[in-house]
Amino acid sequence: MLSTLILVAAVVLVGVLAMASARPDTFRVQRSIDIKAAPGTIYPHIENLQAFQVWSPFEKAGPVMKRMFSGPANGPGATYAWEGNSKAGTGFITITGAEPPSKVTLNLVMQKPFAADNTVTFTLVPKGDATTVSWSMTGRQPLMAKVVGLFMDCDAMVGREFEAGLANLKSKVETRV
Secondary structure, three states, rough: OOOHHHHHHHHHHHHHHHHOOOOOOEEEEEEEEEEOHHHHHHHHHHOOHHOOOOOHHHHHHHOOOOOEOOOOOOOOOOOEEEEEOOOOOOEEEEEEEOOOOOEEEEEEEEOOOOOOEEEEEEEEEEEEEEEEEEEOOOOOEEEHHHHHHHOOOOOHHHHHHHHHHHHHHHHHHHHHH
């Protein structure tokens, strides 16, 4: 009986690992929203990491976070580091590229609760009297992340945060326009 249980567990484990191994080695999460403002009006809220505190949903993850800013106030080299509870984690984000008023590229490094090194990109595309703002994140997907992805919809979880952040940004910008 015990040997049968061990055999079944081994077969299930091999099956899960095989399915996970077949998943892509990279991931991409992206959400977009139309904001009734010109790209130049929206851009300052994205290229200044201190401005993130006003609209980013990730700021609510850890109200007692230790925050540190370094480098220039905005643009390439601007860095925002944080240490928080298990939900907020520990990590830093650095602006690596800026193309005013259409694109900001950042490097997101998470240290806790798990290690990750991802690229975050904001693009702003004019659309009539509005601007389509897209927030995306791409990165490597190691085997453990692939296994987790079999049981949790990470795109939906992160996507909900992006949607909330973009809605906050829209509200902030449109109330000032």
